[in-house]
Amino acid sequence: MGNLVGAELRKTTTTGLWWGLLIPTAVLALGWGLATGLLGQFFVDFASSGDVDEVSDFLGVTPDQWKVSLFGMARAINISTIFPMVFGAMAISSEISRRTITTTFLTAPSRMHALLAKMLVYVLWGAIYGLAIMAFVSIGVVITSDAGQLPDAGGWAMLTLVCVLSSILMTMLGVGVGALIPNVAGAVVLLLLYFLVIENVLHGVLAYLEVPAVIGFLPNGSINGLTGAVAVDLFLSSAGVVPTEIEDVLRAIAGAAGAQDWWLSGIVFLAWAGVVFAGGWAVTQSKDIT
Amino acid sequence: MHDGSGLIAVQNLTKQFGPVTAVQNLSFTVSPGSVTGFLGPNGAGKTTTLRMLLGLVKPTGGTATINGRPFHQLGQPGRVVGAVLEAQGFHPARSARNHLRVYAAAIGVPDAQADQVMGLVGLGSAADRKVGGFSLGMKQRLALATALLGDPQVLVLDEPANGLDPEGIAWLRTFLQSYARMGRTVLISSHLLAEVEQTVDQVVIISRGQTMFYGPLDQLRQSQQRRVLVQPSDINALANALRTAGVQVIEQLPDGRLAVSGVDSRQVADIALQAGVSVYGIQEETVDLERLFFQLTSGQYAGYAPAQQNPYQQQGGWA
Numbered sequence A: 001m002g003n004l005v006g007a008e009l010r011k012t013t014t015t016g017l018w019w020g021l022l023i024p025t026a027v028l029a030l031g032w033g034l035a036t037g038l039l040g041q042f043f044v045d046f047a048s049s050g051d052v053d054e055v056s057d058f059l060g061v062t063p064d065q066w067k068v069s070l071f072g073m074a075r076a077i078n079i080s081t082i083f084p085m086v087f088g089a090m091a092i093s094s095e096i097s098r099r100t101i102t103t104t105f106l107t108a109p110s111r112m113h114a115l116l117a118k119m120l121v122y123v124l125w126g127a128i129y130g131l132a133i134m135a136f137v138s139i140g141v142v143i144t145s146d147a148g149q150l151p152d153a154g155g156w157a158m159l160t161l162v163c164v165l166s167s168i169l170m171t172m173l174g175v176g177v178g179a180l181i182p183n184v185a186g187a188v189v190l191l192l193l194y195f196l197v198i199e200n201v202l203h204g205v206l207a208y209l210e211v212p213a214v215i216g217f218l219p220n221g222s223i224n225g226l227t228g229a230v231a232v233d234l235f236l237s238s239a240g241v242v243p244t245e246i247e248d249v250l251r252a253i254a255g256a257a258g259a260q261d262w263w264l265s266g267i268v269f270l271a272w273a274g275v276v277f278a279g280g281w282a283v284t285q286s287k288d289i290t
Numbered sequence B: 001m002h003d004g005s006g007l008i009a010v011q012n013l014t015k016q017f018g019p020v021t022a023v024q025n026l027s028f029t030v031s032p033g034s035v036t037g038f039l040g041p042n043g044a045g046k047t048t049t050l051r052m053l054l055g056l057v058k059p060t061g062g063t064a065t066i067n068g069r070p071f072h073q074l075g076q077p078g079r080v081v082g083a084v085l086e087a088q089g090f091h092p093a094r095s096a097r098n099h100l101r102v103y104a105a106a107i108g109v110p111d112a113q114a115d116q117v118m119g120l121v122g123l124g125s126a127a128d129r130k131v132g133g134f135s136l137g138m139k140q141r142l143a144l145a146t147a148l149l150g151d152p153q154v155l156v157l158d159e160p161a162n163g164l165d166p167e168g169i170a171w172l173r174t175f176l177q178s179y180a181r182m183g184r185t186v187l188i189s190s191h192l193l194a195e196v197e198q199t200v201d202q203v204v205i206i207s208r209g210q211t212m213f214y215g216p217l218d219q220l221r222q223s224q225q226r227r228v229l230v231q232p233s234d235i236n237a238l239a240n241a242l243r244t245a246g247v248q249v250i251e252q253l254p255d256g257r258l259a260v261s262g263v264d265s266r267q268v269a270d271i272a273l274q275a276g277v278s279v280y281g282i283q284e285e286t287v288d289l290e291r292l293f294f295q296l297t298s299g300q301y302a303g304y305a306p307a308q309q310n311p312y313q314q315q316g317g318w319a
């Protein structure tokens, strides 16, 4: 197994794909980070203008102490992890398209060994992408935010944790989908459509049907919940007692409407990734490589 | 684990792709120490058979084993069997050296082995070039280098001569023979007998997914029929004299010559002399292996050759 992991790692480092996708990831993360700070500033200025004093009473702190950057950071992480997901989606589908899968299977004790080695390597890449995303989001936010709106040390640590987790999980889902749909364009387009369009429409429908809790159990809903729930928790921990209605609004702002606790959201998404990978594995296991 | 015998055994192997029967009840064995040719026209089922042997295609029926085991039970397959299946399994952006290092890691051999096999197949100078820029022949060489990484006991090659230049084919021939002489097993497929005739000792000939002949190439050679083409002054007199001498198979050709089977040219000349018939021209003709191969495998896609080019039909004695 160690041999195969080494081989899979070499596969990823001997082509330019990893940095070809890392560059747009970093740019996107930085852009969202910068925008987060600017928007947060705008919001705080607006809230401090006097007309919305009631809200600051609710929250128990003055608006300039609201850690509004948390929401933007959660959303920045959610959107940026699309890239590691695409990276993962190409792991198996590109090997099948390029027919390198033949040699891969000829040099592995079994197809399962080969797929598991690949998954391990992509978990590592997911973590690397996650750290890069966190770094660039942070740089952007720090540049454009007032110190009062930034999380404390514990908050940074917690956000880094969920960012890396989120990136790993998204990569894993990508690997599974790439095994299920052994066509690079097909797998990538399906994932992008689902995460950027289909599930957002679903969220709207579920909200309209007044069953928002279901959202937290969908793939995009749960992965957003992982980061969004942490953002809301961190925000509330620095605020006073907040009514439930306001909390729901905050969750929606964090992109985590209907979400469970962050750890439960992570488990829900892991289950999705596991189901998809099991499906991809079954397809790959029985496939005739001709 | 496997028994280390170097034996390839295919037994009652069958593969159905939907309505298409690619391989039908195929059986043969391949022993170490010799090069075995796996021959048949396009679409005969060679690639499908080799891929079943290598665990890439799941048989509908029957078994294919290497060293007494199906592929997925070999443990470290890269050290037991090396395969050249097609000159396509490369990432175009990866250099030849990096390609080999990836699979060296998978098999668990040191990186130095990658450089060694590249030198062996003559790719040393192209090691750091991207495979996307390689010619078909270079890709074939790289595929062979990949197959050799684990220093395998069994070598399986599917039409490896495709795209190779004459020099490359000559090199491959020598290489495979010396590999077999080390006591290893070499199975090489081709749709052209002539291409491998000088390389192989044994042949398995298949057509439409079924075995047509299986045995030493020499045995196939010996079964070739010879005939004598003779131009006598008097056809009927010579034909009668030959019949009296016990020669049964006599045929008159459109050009006025007699084609006599089962005797050599000297006997025909002697009989003609005794019968007082002049001989204006005499010539021995052998059916070449390629035509024999064609006859064994004809009828799948190739149309029958026109009568003049294929003057007499011979029934192969195999099924």
Ligand SMILES: Nc1ncnc2c1ncn2[C@@H]1O[C@H](COP(=O)(O)OP(=O)(O)O)[C@@H](O)[C@H]1O
Pocket: A290, B017, B020, B021, B022, B023, B040, B041, B042, B043, B044, B045, B046, B047, B048, B049
């Ligand atoms: N994946 C596949 N799906 C359907 N038919 C196939 C497939 N692979 C091969 N065949 C068919 O099986 C037969 C044997 O093909 P193949 O093994 O490639 O022959 P060869 O290598 O001797 O040219 C052909 O009729 C071919 O069309």
Ligand SMILES: [Mg+2]
Pocket: B043, B046, B047, B048, B158, B159
């Ligand atoms: Mg073929």
